[in-house]
Amino acid sequence: MIFKKLWRFLAWFMCLWAFITGYSPREKLHTITALIGEDVTLPCAFEFPDGKKVPYIVNWNRENVKIPFFMWYDGYPPHMSENYRGRVSLIKPASLNLTNVQDSDQGWFICSVFFLNRVSDMPHNTSRVQLKVHAPPQFTQKPPDVVYVKVGESLTLSCAAIGTPEPEITWLKDNRVLKASVTVQILSTKLRITRLQETDFGDYLCKARNNEGSITVASKVIGAGATFRSLVRSFSSTTVSS
Template identity: 35%
Template sequence: MIRYVRHFIAVIFAVCAPPRAQGAGGLREEPQFVTARAGESVILRCNVVHPLTAHPPPYVVEWFKFGVPIPIFIKFGFYPPHVDPEYAGRATLHDKASLRIDQARSQDQGWYECKVLMLEQQYDTFHNGSWVHLTVNAPPTFTETPPQYLEVKEGSSVTLTCTAFGNPKPTVTWLREGEFLGGTPKYQMNDGSLTISSIGREDRGSYTCRATSIQGEAVHSTRLLVQGNGVSSAPGCHVPGVCPRCLASR
């Protein structure tokens, strides 16, 4: 028991190394590659190969994620598992040593290592497990968007920023009143941002950013209001936001 406690403390502070070939004396499968969609459940497979004996020894199942210094999941016998807070309520043991992750997230993507450690003295050098790479595909979502209504002065410039996240990385394009905008001195697009220079009354209207990938799309629209000679393009509405006269001017 003392030996197990000492070993348990040692593995808690062990650092997970990058994927590497297994040396002599160990049994490892070839790395696996698994793909899941955000929000779905996924199983990372890990086999337990017992020594040829009538009474298989007790063992500890550990799952590491590359880049995280301590195991994200540890299970021994009938004791409750130790689960990293990032996986709490989502990670459970499947079969003997496989890891089930529910509600997969984009940040779950990466390399995972399974280790199955036999605890009895005579099986000290008996190790098995596997490496698994998890890819989590996610539809585009916006992490930053301009306001729904934006009021600017005639002759000024404005930058509308749409920042999108997803896997694979989405492409952001801009439309004005449903027509795609190309890069011109008037309209400059850079990494999801649209800059409009020398704004005139003719520039008022609806601007839409669209983030697309093979996983789907996300759309956000902003209505640009233009002030000229101290008078708003929507008379009586001088504060950016929603108001009856602004809505009437759409």
């Protein structure tokens, strides 16, 4: 309880000091890229005033969030918000180790270093780190394994995937890249074919790809005309008689 009150007081004091003094922070910009589940280090380098080590406080914020999610002061247990508990730790002097990166971690992180026992017009050091979280594609929609259609009918196959960067969807038929035409529409999450011909029957493949990998799902389109139904009835009759 004492630690919580102390950290709240320090956070309030830092915000008040920033508002009153109107300092101009010296910012350093960094960009870090990581895959979901990886561990990363968010850099925050600074220089002590006049090159002499003095007591300092480290605050890590998310962009547009006033309350720090991580606060450190030497000699006290670090304070961290619940969603980062167990995932963050300080790498002295002020960098942050972030483990098990999640998609929600993507965005800007701001590191602020405040020097104690300094005059009020002493500027503090700030680093901004952009974390880009990448993820391989994952299907959110898949076409059926087998589709039965008639000549002249329309066919729609759905296929969608998520990932970072956003995956590109490609359709293949009989191992050849499918191109749009008068009867073939290739939409963002659907493949639509109108006025089906026998040449449209075959093996279709939906491929989702980004910089982190690619995945595929297959769908077989089979003609379901009168001949097909006759074959089914014939096969059923043969099975029953035997």
